[in-house]
Amino acid sequence: MNNSNNKTHNFSARVYYEDTDHSGVVYHANYLKFFERAREDLIGVKKLSNMWHEQKIGFAVYKTSLGFYEGAVFGDLLDIKTKWKKEGKYKIVFSHEAWRPNAKKAAVTCTLELVCLNADKKLMPIPDFEFLELSD
Amino acid sequence: MNNSNNKTHNFSARVYYEDTDHSGVVYHANYLKFFERAREDLIGVKKLSNMWHEQKIGFAVYKTSLGFYEGAVFGDLLDIKTKWKKEGKYKIVFSHEAWRPNAKKAAVTCTLELVCLNADKKLMPIPDFEFLELSD
Amino acid sequence: MNNSNNKTHNFSARVYYEDTDHSGVVYHANYLKFFERAREDLIGVKKLSNMWHEQKIGFAVYKTSLGFYEGAVFGDLLDIKTKWKKEGKYKIVFSHEAWRPNAKKAAVTCTLELVCLNADKKLMPIPDFEFLELSD
């Protein structure tokens, strides 16, 4: 397995009513949902689902930092750009960006560390399958 | 255990940013969250939690109907009024209403049927403990 | 504009972590989100977005009834089947079903009445543009 990848993964997330709040833009916490959908798309939902239902192993967010520079609005089709890097045996670090249509810079940026936990919430090494579909 | 109760259970739900959408009012699906919080308060969160963690028995929503007559806004302290009635061995029917401050009628009304499922999602009789704290 | 349509609109909704609850299946209120995404796809997000940003007219849910027959799980790609019918000048009635992969019947069913409101939350006639893309 490669330990990093210079390619960018692209995932589209439509902004629906459910994602916005009364200030007119996307509610800040909901970008974490968009970023998770992108990770699940990148890793492969079927692999994640099998890992969970057969082995009771799942990924958990350990740390994250976000910057909010522009608010996305209802109807936007966001481009979620993701890069990743494995750090040691236990951690994958993801860099996410949410781009509004025709934007010149990212609306929201995110760095996020993912770890692997078993059913007892014990830390597990990141599984060595070829889960990152962008790998060369 | 009594099979019904004429008293009304009151539960307060504050409307936060997270509950609203860009139209300026509470997102329709979120009233189901307020009503569930009220049911959990009525039944008792500790009992529900023990039922789940020790016996792997949980309640599940089987059917529901809602009417939306007025939109609640950020900052509202909603009064969630709840009545209940046990129907047969397997079902409890709840009537919920969400009232805005100083309102003359309910903003949202809801009828909801709850059933009990075990870990295999099999239907179970409603447990016979004294879970409805309003019971005489 | 036609007043009804016999065709079924299909929309795919992936079940992510965010959609489930600790009982292992999709949280009941979240099906309303899936159904709304399907309606917005059916009507056209761009039309809805223009209606909102230019005319301050939006759709609002007036009534809905749901039945929950099976729980969808993480990883499911749900097929949301939607039919619609205009009733009078002010109301569109939608029938939604959420189907799990390879299922023999719908996991969740929903009937939902949509009305149109202006910025002052006044009832408006349903706009007469050709918004329902399935129309013949």
Add this chain to the structure above:
Amino acid sequence: MNNSNNKTHNFSARVYYEDTDHSGVVYHANYLKFFERAREDLIGVKKLSNMWHEQKIGFAVYKTSLGFYEGAVFGDLLDIKTKWKKEGKYKIVFSHEAWRPNAKKAAVTCTLELVCLNADKKLMPIPDFEFLELSD
């Protein structure tokens, strides 16, 4: 107005079904909801609501960092501990912690920078009212 406060603000957040995901613990993004409820309680929902409805001024999250050390479960009554500090004219920095019942350390920690925006999403100085109720 004081520029900081050494006292800790306490806010209780109950973990409901809606807050959890299928891994059995609270979904990571939802802690941002708990922390926002705590801030709104600290600042005063009525003041925030008036600011919004009368002056169209609202707070927006600019940056945030979170660490997730333990998962809260259904039924937990979380103690959200909050400290704050005004930095310059435009920013308030909040430190939040979510504590599970009888815990020896925080389950989740958060640092969050809040700014003030007008209806055009322009940066505004933090209003000088006595909004932080813990102020001496």
